Amino acid sequence: MASPLTDPATDFPRWYQDVLVAAELADNGPVRGTMVMRPWGYAIWELVQGEIDRRIKAAGADNAYFPLLIPESYLRREAEHVEGFSPELAVVTHGGGKELEEPVVVRPTSETIINSFFAKWVHSYRDLPLLINQWANVVRWELRPRVFLRTTEFLWQEGHTAHATERDARDYALRILREVYLPTMVDLLAIPVVTGHKTDRERFAGAVRTWTCEGMMGDGKALQMGTSHELGQNFSRAFGTQFSTETGTLEYPWQTSWGASSRLLGAIILCHGDAAGLRLPPAVAPAQVVVVAVRDDEGAVTAARALRDDLAAAGHRARLDDRVDVGFGRRSVGWEIKGVPVRVEVGPRELAEGQVTLVRRDTREKATVPLGGVVAEVGRLLGEIQQALHDQALAAQRARTTRVATVEEAVEAGGAGWAVLDWDRLGPEGEDRLGAQALTVRCLQAPDGGLALEEGAGGLLAVVGRAY
Amino acid sequence: MASPLTDPATDFPRWYQDVLVAAELADNGPVRGTMVMRPWGYAIWELVQGEIDRRIKAAGADNAYFPLLIPESYLRREAEHVEGFSPELAVVTHGGGKELEEPVVVRPTSETIINSFFAKWVHSYRDLPLLINQWANVVRWELRPRVFLRTTEFLWQEGHTAHATERDARDYALRILREVYLPTMVDLLAIPVVTGHKTDRERFAGAVRTWTCEGMMGDGKALQMGTSHELGQNFSRAFGTQFSTETGTLEYPWQTSWGASSRLLGAIILCHGDAAGLRLPPAVAPAQVVVVAVRDDEGAVTAARALRDDLAAAGHRARLDDRVDVGFGRRSVGWEIKGVPVRVEVGPRELAEGQVTLVRRDTREKATVPLGGVVAEVGRLLGEIQQALHDQALAAQRARTTRVATVEEAVEAGGAGWAVLDWDRLGPEGEDRLGAQALTVRCLQAPDGGLALEEGAGGLLAVVGRAY
Ligand SMILES: [Zn+2]
Ligand SMILES: [Zn+2]
Numbered sequence: 001m002a003s004p005l006t007d008p009a010t011d012f013p014r015w016y017q018d019v020l021v022a023a024e025l026a027d028n029g030p031v032r033g034t035m036v037m038r039p040w041g042y043a044i045w046e047l048v049q050g051e052i053d054r055r056i057k058a059a060g061a062d063n064a065y066f067p068l069l070i071p072e073s074y075l076r077r078e079a080e081h082v083e084g085f086s087p088e089l090a091v092v093t094h095g096g097g098k099e100l101e102e103p104v105v106v107r108p109t110s111e112t113i114i115n116s117f118f119a120k121w122v123h124s125y126r127d128l129p130l131l132i133n134q135w136a137n138v139v140r141w142e143l144r145p146r147v148f149l150r151t152t153e154f155l156w157q158e159g160h161t162a163h164a165t166e167r168d169a170r171d172y173a174l175r176i177l178r179e180v181y182l183p184t185m186v187d188l189l190a191i192p193v194v195t196g197h198k199t200d201r202e203r204f205a206g207a208v209r210t211w212t213c214e215g216m217m218g219d220g221k222a223l224q225m226g227t228s229h230e231l232g233q234n235f236s237r238a239f240g241t242q243f244s245t246e247t248g249t250l251e252y253p254w255q256t257s258w259g260a261s262s263r264l265l266g267a268i269i270l271c272h273g274d275a276a277g278l279r280l281p282p283a284v285a286p287a288q289v290v291v292v293a294v295r296d297d298e299g300a301v302t303a304a305r306a307l308r309d310d311l312a313a314a315g316h317r318a319r320l321d322d323r324v325d326v327g328f329g330r331r332s333v334g335w336e337i338k339g340v341p342v343r344v345e346v347g348p349r350e351l352a353e354g355q356v357t358l359v360r361r362d363t364r365e366k367a368t369v370p371l372g373g374v375v376a377e378v379g380r381l382l383g384e385i386q387q388a389l390h391d392q393a394l395a396a397q398r399a400r401t402t403r404v405a406t407v408e409e410a411v412e413a414g415g416a417g418w419a420v421l422d423w424d425r426l427g428p429e430g431e432d433r434l435g436a437q438a439l440t441v442r443c444l445q446a447p448d449g450g451l452a453l454e455e456g457a458g459g460l461l462a463v464v465g466r467a468y
Numbered sequence: 469m470a471s472p473l474t475d476p477a478t479d480f481p482r483w484y485q486d487v488l489v490a491a492e493l494a495d496n497g498p499v500r501g502t503m504v505m506r507p508w509g510y511a512i513w514e515l516v517q518g519e520i521d522r523r524i525k526a527a528g529a530d531n532a533y534f535p536l537l538i539p540e541s542y543l544r545r546e547a548e549h550v551e552g553f554s555p556e557l558a559v560v561t562h563g564g565g566k567e568l569e570e571p572v573v574v575r576p577t578s579e580t581i582i583n584s585f586f587a588k589w590v591h592s593y594r595d596l597p598l599l600i601n602q603w604a605n606v607v608r609w610e611l612r613p614r615v616f617l618r619t620t621e622f623l624w625q626e627g628h629t630a631h632a633t634e635r636d637a638r639d640y641a642l643r644i645l646r647e648v649y650l651p652t653m654v655d656l657l658a659i660p661v662v663t664g665h666k667t668d669r670e671r672f673a674g675a676v677r678t679w680t681c682e683g684m685m686g687d688g689k690a691l692q693m694g695t696s697h698e699l700g701q702n703f704s705r706a707f708g709t710q711f712s713t714e715t716g717t718l719e720y721p722w723q724t725s726w727g728a729s730s731r732l733l734g735a736i737i738l739c740h741g742d743a744a745g746l747r748l749p750p751a752v753a754p755a756q757v758v759v760v761a762v763r764d765d766e767g768a769v770t771a772a773r774a775l776r777d778d779l780a781a782a783g784h785r786a787r788l789d790d791r792v793d794v795g796f797g798r799r800s801v802g803w804e805i806k807g808v809p810v811r812v813e814v815g816p817r818e819l820a821e822g823q824v825t826l827v828r829r830d831t832r833e834k835a836t837v838p839l840g841g842v843v844a845e846v847g848r849l850l851g852e853i854q855q856a857l858h859d860q861a862l863a864a865q866r867a868r869t870t871r872v873a874t875v876e877e878a879v880e881a882g883g884a885g886w887a888v889l890d891w892d893r894l895g896p897e898g899e900d901r902l903g904a905q906a907l908t909v910r911c912l913q914a915p916d917g918g919l920a921l922e923e924g925a926g927g928l929l930a931v932v933g934r935a936y
Contacts, residue, residue: 068502
């Protein structure tokens, strides 16, 4: 059966588009840069969302919801913020059949509107920390949109917090990085991200420090997968948010904001996909195992249904494919494209011998398994596949990361993966030279590869690559 | 302690606003008619959402997500639909710093954009039924906004389906009414809604039949709480969606759409609230029980924490209030305003006798309970309160519903509750006369009060009332 997908080795961007369509993950919307998340794509998003939400709540933040529409004037209050977002705004000028007195923007992010409420809610040190998260859609007009990666509208969570001290704010920004984003990406998505902070040039508009998780995709490019910002007092000053301390003085709180988005779905495809389509880590697979009745045979269909029920009872997300009027080959290809981690094939001949075939999606290896051993074997395979996808991605990331000494070497290495070089040697000027080659500093790390927590610490390493 | 709330008997609308603020449920946004859902309000919404989502999935529909921004031209394709929504549209005319060639509207509902994709996805009877739901924000410019009840932006779910036959579509619209909305409202929200279908005048713009759930609020007014529409072939014809039947002919599918929104939070307040604030049905209470340490006493605080842990371990949503530097009276009033169903008061004196005080929010009755009996008694009370709130609302609805014979009597009865009269006697002309008195037909029912399933059946009853 010929693959409906472009070979990723030949044309990776086109392969990505093909997978989106063939796996029924998403579609382009009619307004430039917008997207439709189809049921298969959205079901993956629900699993990602559930895990992030659980972790955010465990970190003590409460969910809330703030308006989509923001007065234009709010954006202007923080100088760097408005400069960063102005070119991307969607502006509503008419409402209810009339021209509006003041145009309103569709939120590109919610720092401004949320801070206007923090100013009303925060009075005393007793009100701090104030830890808020919202799940929302945001709109940023994209010139070169790509589904999931850069879309005019996307879904995300955005956290916004206020703290009594700079130290508390930094600790919380780092807590979100370490306890929410990092484990979600590594343990759930099986993507071995590197973490660090952004250079001045790359940090969020309005932040004093941006912490980031960067993943390496199948073509060696970097994808920014989640960021956590220390905002200093920039927004509390802009919105006049003050609190009385225990000693009775008035101070501006220190703040953070942090977000991860539907872009993570793009990361799953780009990091784990192969020539046969998507490969889903079992932890985010809407169906972890599909039981396929090979052909129109009563025994096979009945046995397939019973196996699906047994697998579901064992706690796996299991699906039955009894569409025996559709060719078996076509259905198999379809489940491979959709990335279902394990396929159980139930055919009359094998069944007569009390056996079925198990196919793991990551390696495409097949094994004959006795009926009574299917549930245990599927459970074992799911754990193994989750780990194997992670290990494979980690090996690829390491193989494509090169320690270099000069900007020239970084440009060379950055063509196929990441380059790591001394930030002292690179600096903002070297960063400009990289920029001319479409390379950016993805993050800065401490000499040991950890987070550089000391202000003004020397010996930093710059991780350089092309980025989505 | 003086109540911070207006007496609902004196000024019900103002009491409602006071509860929103004092219970920290919501706030007005800066753009007219928008709202902020604060953590307490949003946590209730998450519980409502979880139950509706579970029931929708059980009814076989898949979640997906379609764009916020819709080309203006899409709205114009279905004549009644555009007429219904035009006065309420928010229009984006500028994006990315430029004037757009075609203005785009912020979705007021998604029939048009979803049907433009159904036209691409549906080819054969094998693709049907196509059952899609989305959780989304929508924008309808409101002239007289009220938080949760009528807001310029609100949160909702909207289901959209396509079926091979008219009968299938009707059955599914009714299934959603009966298996999703009705049990959510009655069992979860403890609101005894009446169900029926809308008159031509009141039905959804573009539908051929609208099924509705109507609840009676504390002032006798009606609130439309969820609707399920049969769309006929209106949208499939407008968007050219066709499927090939088993016999090879081409046909337009029959469709439904259905929605319930953040308005349900308004219903909880308006139906169950009293002079002391919100009364939450335990099933949607973010905290079902709060354990309050009465004052700064180590034993009391320790015992309160242990009780909270025991209650949580027993599966109740339990919260600890150990803010002993805030007055006990003030905290009690606060939890009553927020509507927490059961309060456990732990004070040193009672504790010395191995006892605590339980206060149920609905009746405000207190009882002294031995420490070892708290978990069982709280569990019993939560079940009792859930039932009591429902029964009280049902009794009020019945007491305020009057069978009448004439339009004049309906106007009279509709001043304080609902009137029920023969639709044959009322008719569209009588409906106009009611409209002049700010009364509307909330729904039509079969003679026995059930759904009128037969087309053109006689003897219908009209339920008439003022509405939110
Ligand atoms: Zn305060
Ligand atoms: Zn088809």
